[in-house]
Amino acid sequence: MMKRIGLVDIGSNTVRLVLFEYDEETGLKELQNIKTPARLAWYLDEDKVMAEEGIDNLISILKSFQLISEKYSVKEIHPVATAAIRQSVNVDDILERVKSEVGMEIKVITGREEAFYGYHAVVHTISNMDGLIIDIGGGSTELTYFENKELIHSVSLPFGVVTLKSMFFDDKKHNDEEALEETEKYVKKQLKSIKWLSKRKVPILAIGGSARNIARIHQSSTNYPIAGVHGYSMDRNDLQDVYDLLENTKEDNLDDIDGLSKDRSDIILPSTIVFKSLYDISRAQEFKFSRQGIREGLAMSMITRDYPAAFNKYHIFRDSLKELASDFQIDFEEGKKRQEITERLYHELERYDFISISRHEKYLMKNAAYIFYLGSFIDRDATSQHTYYLISNSNINGIVHRDRVKLALLASFKNKTLLKFFADESGWFNSEEMSILMKLGSILKFANALNISNTSIVEDLYLDDEEDDMTLTIKYKGDPIAEEYQAARQKKHIEKIMDGHLEIKFIEA
Structure with a gap:
């Protein structure tokens, strides 16, 4: 189900129209955002009476906003007024004129x-x-x-x-x-x-x-x-x-x-x-x-009346990432499978002391797995580049900017050269952090290879130490032809982490 609403924020300095669309899959989206300086507070005289010129200006703005809303098929418009109109002694006259001439009922909210x-x-x-x-x-x-x-x-x-x-x-x-x-x-x-x-x-x-x-x-x-x-x-x-x-x-x-x-x-x-x-x-x-x-607070409050579970203030990053994935058509099951393989692979490497990271870094890696190579939606020939720039410059709620760039570096990982190129643009990360990002990106690249056909053939995987060589056994169900080829190509990323040779065995589950 989809719901569209318009919010008009009638402030003392500016008047702004924001058109929202809510969908249970994609969350709350801004369709349009337009503002115009009104300086309504300047039209209040010493007795707090709003001058006719100020009221005429407001009515003209609201009529324009009404036409814009119609272009977006938004019929439910909620104008709200703050201090300038709230403080006006002729507030009732203002509301009556707007209702009569524009057909909008302004809600004057308290401080x-x-x-x-x-x-x-x-x-x-x-x-x-x-x-x-x-x-x-x-x-x-x-x-x-x-x-x-x-x-x-x-x-x-x-x-x-x-x-x-x-x-x-x-x-x-x-x-x-x-x-x-x-x-x-x-x-x-x-x-x-x-x-x-x-x-x-x-x-x-x-x-x-x-x-x-x-x-x-x-x-x-x-x-x-x-x-x-x-x-x-x-x-x-x-x-x-x-x-x-x-x-x-x-x-x-x-x-x-x-x-x-x-x-x-x-x-x-x-x-x-x-x-x-x-x-x-x-x-x-x-x-x-x-x-x-x-405006967003009002929109959320209104939408919650029809969709009580629409917003969760304790799972901001999770929900924002889900919306981002939906925007770029990341399949939910594919994303979850990448996360599962990534975590399993990390735990095996950790078990043999090849890697050890903080809980927070692991959290970023897991979420990067979900949106890995998101940029392929735009162009498969420049997947890594599009992925980095899209994520690093997207408005992702619930995460600080430094972690947003880390997420982008991990989800776009292709090789050491490109990782360094992207990271150098910010200059935020030292050599130790770059080493960790390199290892986590390598895990993600190999995990992606193990579900390259998007058929979820991997049932389980584990590492064994056999005569000084590490063997990765992958239990599969289905046809692993694509995964066998890609695993052989990408195993170098895991070998760099282990600093040694890796043998890969595919066995039917």
């Missing part, structure tokens, strides 16, 4: 609901068991603290990037020294008023457009070798580097900063101040980004 949906998305897509979530919008900032993936505290603060700009930077440059100092003083006072926040000593998980921009700026400045900000991690010094870059760049040159969105160039410094202040007050361990936020 706590906003925090909950952001939390819901993060804990289902990031592996951290404990954390502090921050979502800076245009007119409010939501903070959520969770332990063991359960929500413990949440609060909505009455400031966002647009309101901070209007409070402290009105008619001033983006890097005005006095404005920056006053902003930091105000933000820290607000954060220190939250009694449960200080000295939490957990990772900060940041969501929202400002957070994504900061991650992209840092990635660009460090020539980060892979794509995507989801799961990207920075420390306090990294945050300071981005802040210094923004502060020392003249206003006319901000557009030259790679990763900085043009419609956020005038509001990015205030958000960086908030992130730095939160890092210091909570004594954070790291600063990590999630590209999943309120």
Whole structure:
């Protein structure tokens, strides 16, 4: 069964349409993602009345989004509004006009609901068991603290990037020294008023457009070798580097900063101040980004009503890998058979002390076996290359970027030369790690050879030490002609691990 829904996130700074499709096999997919700057918070006067110009702008945007949704056959559209409309004293008039002129019923969510949906998305897509979530919008900032993936505290603060700009930077440059100092003083006072926040000593998980921009700026400045900000991690010094870059760049040159969105160039410094202040007050361990936020949290909540088992916050990586495999038409039974042969082969080599690795490395090897040579879906003549680039640049939930690259190196393993070529692009792995990756890749290459016909002929296998030569006996059921040929070709990979000759025997089970 398949379900399509549209989410319209009406924020204080931007309005965004995201069209989702959920399928039990492929999971939750984004069909389209479109945003437009609206700056609705700017249309609020001193009495918190939304000006007609702001309402007209919103209605025009929603009509455009409605037409886009129709093109994708999405009839179920859920518009949700946050701080700018929530704070408007004429909120009822806004909702009535939208319903009358567009036919959409806007749901105005509270600050706590906003925090909950952001939390819901993060804990289902990031592996951290404990954390502090921050979502800076245009007119409010939501903070959520969770332990063991359960929500413990949440609060909505009455400031966002647009309101901070209007409070402290009105008619001033983006890097005005006095404005920056006053902003930091105000933000820290607000954060220190939250009694449960200080000295939490957990990772900060940041969501929202400002957070994504900061991650992209840092990635660009460090020539980060892979794509995507989801799961990207920075420390306090990294945050300071981005802040210094923004502060020392003249206003006319901000557009030259790679990763900085043009419609956020005038509001990015205030958000960086908030992130730095939160890092210091909570004594954070790291600063990590999630590209999943309120929209995804809402979508997940809605889909769960029809599909209660759709999302599991304790099996994020497993489910994400399953969805990736489905996208590239990895057959479930073939993948499981490769895993079975890989584990059996590893245990035999370990039994004779040819190899010993950590539980985590074994876990990566096992999952790489499932998606081994995934890139053959695109081109069999360049399977290894496509496999590496697809996996290393795919958004895989529940895994850190370094492990994502390891997974890609293992699943794409062809030979030592190509492994080194791919690994050198990141420069992340030392000689010891490369040696382990080489051995695990060799196991995977040989395990793949033992099911090259995809007929699951291997029933069992075991190693024996016979007169100083190792013999691998493979019990089969069916016709092993393809596997015999490939095993003979690829046994060199196992011989390198053993540093000796390997005899292979196929016997009928």
